[in-house]
Every structure is written in C-alpha cells, then in structure tokens.
Amino acid sequence: MEWGPNQEFGSRGATVLISLTVREGREDDYQRWQQRVDQAASGFTGFEAAEQYPPTSGEQNAWSVVFRFSTIDQLRAWLNSTERQELLAEGEGLFEGPTTQEVLAGEPPTRDVVTAVVSHDVRPGREREFRHWQNKVRKVQEKSPGFMGLELFEPVPGVQEKWVAVFRYDSREHLEEWLDSEARAKLLEEGRDYFAAYDVRKIRSAFGSWFRFDGEGEEGIxxxxxxxxxxxxxxxxxxxxxxxxxxxxxxxxxxxxxxxxxxxxxxxxxxxxxxxxxxxxxxxxxxxxxxxxxxxxxxxxxxxxxxxxxxxxxxxxxxxxx
Known part of the structure; x- marks a missing residue:
C-alpha cells in the first residue's frame, strides 16, 4: 500500500483526508494501528488535530481519517516522514485495495451531517473551463434539497495534482438524491470534456458541533x-x-x-x-x-x-x- 500526497495554498493551514478500506475481521488491529499513527503525527510540528470517521451504512469497512496541520509544509513533513513510512509498511496487511488521500490547503471547510469529497483529474490545458464548469455545477446544486455549501480546492504543486470539490448536505438522503439526480448526470456528461476521471467519498461525523454551515468565510456562520x-x-x-x-x-x-x-x-x-x-x-x-x-x-x-x-x-x- 502506498499513500502518496495529493493538494495546498499559502500557510493558512492544511488538511489531509485519507480514505481506506479495512480488511474484514481486522478492525480491532486497525484501530490499534491507527492510534499509533495518530500519536506519531501529534509529535510533529504544526499538528493540530486528527479525526477518524467509521464506516456508514452501505459502505462496509470504508474508513476515513483526517489530519490537520498549521501549514502545508508541516503537513508535507509528516506525510513524507520516515516514521510515517514505517507505520504504513507495518499496516499494509490491514487494508483492501488502494488507499486514497486529498490534501486541502487553507482554512478547512466546515462539516455538517454529510460531507462529500470529489477529486478530479483535470485534463491539461482545460483548467479554466473546468473552473467555469464547477461554477455551473454549484448554481444547479444550490437548488437541490438539503444543500449547505461547496468549496473548490485547486491542485498543490509538488503535493497533489487533483482538483477537489467538497460539498455538504443536511442528510445522507439529500446527498444521495443529488448524487443520483438526472441534473448531476447531465453535468457530469458535459464535464467529461474537462476532466478524465473523478472519485467520490462520503463522510459522516457523529460529533459535529451544533452549528456547522458552509459559506465563504464568516458569511456561512x-x-x-x-x-x-x-x-x-x-x-x-x-x-x-x-x-x-x-x-x-x-x-x-x-x-x-x-x-x-x-x-x-x-x-x-x-x-x-x-x-x-x-x-x-x-x-x-x-x-x-x-x-x-x-x-x-x-x-x-x-x-x-x-x-x-x-x-x-x-x-x-x-x-x-x-
């Protein structure tokens, strides 16, 4: 298993989202291993928090882990550290299939009941069109029931080459309704001209705060x-x-x-x-x-x-x- 880095901007903080599938029957071993990883990360300069999201219904053994650092350089130091590479080697047998991760630079997006993280492989030279297409998606998505906000993160040179869209819904039902909607299907067909592939991951936080609404800066609070x-x-x-x-x-x-x-x-x-x-x-x-x-x-x-x-x-x- 290889966890390569993926995204950034400036020095306003950096978050890495790691998605993995734990082998059936190895959940307890994974939990113990993840505690060691969290402890190792906490010893690095700039570490702010680590959060773990267990599988939700319909996503058997699909776990997500989030690490938050003060700057992208500090996060990069942790991702590329010898300590982390050794831990990844030790835990290789705990997981099924490839592990993915996205790095979101800047202030982290707020989280509500359900968060979807969509990474895109944008075709070279089509970045401007892709951004315009994402704006079109946002306008359509704003009209869908339960929508609570969207943020788009650009690639981070040397860390991540993918574009990442993060959006929130007030319930899993509303999120699934949008993901399966005809309007989104049409938009995806149009977007094929701008990106070669995309991947969707969903996170549900059981310990969200009472008020977590997305928006641009303080406007979303x-x-x-x-x-x-x-x-x-x-x-x-x-x-x-x-x-x-x-x-x-x-x-x-x-x-x-x-x-x-x-x-x-x-x-x-x-x-x-x-x-x-x-x-x-x-x-x-x-x-x-x-x-x-x-x-x-x-x-x-x-x-x-x-x-x-x-x-x-x-x-x-x-x-x-x-």
Whole structure:
C-alpha cells in the first residue's frame, strides 16, 4: 500500500483526508494501528488535530481519517516522514485495495451531517473551463434539497495534482438524491470534456458541533442571535420534559441536588447534540443561513416561526403543569 500526497495554498493551514478500506475481521488491529499513527503525527510540528470517521451504512469497512496541520509544509513533513513510512509498511496487511488521500490547503471547510469529497483529474490545458464548469455545477446544486455549501480546492504543486470539490448536505438522503439526480448526470456528461476521471467519498461525523454551515468565510456562520434563538427553542422543551419525567425520578431516589443537576445536564446536552439541534438546524436552515435573495423576508418569516414555537411550548407546558 502506498499513500502518496495529493493538494495546498499559502500557510493558512492544511488538511489531509485519507480514505481506506479495512480488511474484514481486522478492525480491532486497525484501530490499534491507527492510534499509533495518530500519536506519531501529534509529535510533529504544526499538528493540530486528527479525526477518524467509521464506516456508514452501505459502505462496509470504508474508513476515513483526517489530519490537520498549521501549514502545508508541516503537513508535507509528516506525510513524507520516515516514521510515517514505517507505520504504513507495518499496516499494509490491514487494508483492501488502494488507499486514497486529498490534501486541502487553507482554512478547512466546515462539516455538517454529510460531507462529500470529489477529486478530479483535470485534463491539461482545460483548467479554466473546468473552473467555469464547477461554477455551473454549484448554481444547479444550490437548488437541490438539503444543500449547505461547496468549496473548490485547486491542485498543490509538488503535493497533489487533483482538483477537489467538497460539498455538504443536511442528510445522507439529500446527498444521495443529488448524487443520483438526472441534473448531476447531465453535468457530469458535459464535464467529461474537462476532466478524465473523478472519485467520490462520503463522510459522516457523529460529533459535529451544533452549528456547522458552509459559506465563504464568516458569511456561512449563523449570527449569534439566531444561534441563541434556536438553542432556546430546543433547550426549553428538553429541560421541561426531563424535569417532568427523569427529574421526579431522581428526586424520589433521594439523590443530592448537585448530582441530580449533573445527570439532568448530561441528558439535556445529549438530547440537544444528537437529536434536537440537528433537527432544528435542518428545519430552519433556510433562516439560519439565508440565500442572497429576499433575505429580509426570510429573516422575518424564520423569526416569526420560532417565536410561534416558543408560544406553543409555553401553552403546552402551562397546561401540563397546571
């Protein structure tokens, strides 16, 4: 197995995405090996983080690993290091088929529920046409359900020769709908004039933050007041329901107040992170990060909808606790 490097720009950070298929029955051995790789990488200058994404349904034993370094030169030093090459040689028997990787230079793209990474082998001399074609793809893709952003990364001389497009959707269903759409099929047929081959990899993060929307710089981040309103929308019913159910049980068990509060907070954070906030973000994505058209109307409509939800919850819990 050979993991050669692949992409960059400037010194604003660099991320490498490695995709691999673990041999059936060797998952535990791979996990132990990957821990050694992560530990070795953490000892290199510029190391910032390492993340591992296990297989999702329909992608048996297909793992993804992401390493983040402060600069492309520091990432290159890790990729070409003797320590890494020795570890790759040791782990060669753990994997099926070739392993691929893309290097994304500059600030990393934000991640939401599902991220697709598409690498393209652009035909020599057709780079300008390829970029125009990608802009056309973006305009069509923006109209697809659940789309949350796209970023295009150019090749990095000496590191990666491929162009990489990274785009996000609010659910796996919406991503698959786009990948299988007739509109995308037509665009791919048109793009054959500009690239010789392409490869698609999908990543799902189980530990994404509550707010991760793609955009150009800070424009893709919801303003604080919107984040506060949506958190309150999910937090209030969560706390009320837990107080009316688990809270009574904890009080009846005679647990001290500090312990009951800790358990309640733990349950609240878990419900928010893995259940309610992803749902609220999906329902109000049109309002959290509105498009360039009718922004005022969208903001007013979204704000009114959330206030209406507040009032509805107040009425419900006033009736329940009466």
């Amino acid at each position: 919801p303003p604080n007041w919107k984040q506060a309103m949506t958190v309150l929308l999910a937090l209030y019913p969560t706390v009320m329901v837990l107080n009316l159910t688990v809270g009574h049980q904890l009080d009846a068990a005679g647990l001290p107040g500090y312990l009951s509060l800790f358990i309640g907070n733990m349950l609240s954070v878990s419900v928010l992170t893995w259940l309610l906030m992803p749902l609220v973000n999906r329902l109000f994505a049109f309002w959290l990060v509105p498009g360039p058209v009718r922004v005022v109307v969208t903001n007013l409509a979204g704000t009114a909808a959330i206030v209406a939800c507040y009032l509805l919850f107040l009425v419900i819990f006033a009736w329940v606790t009466a």
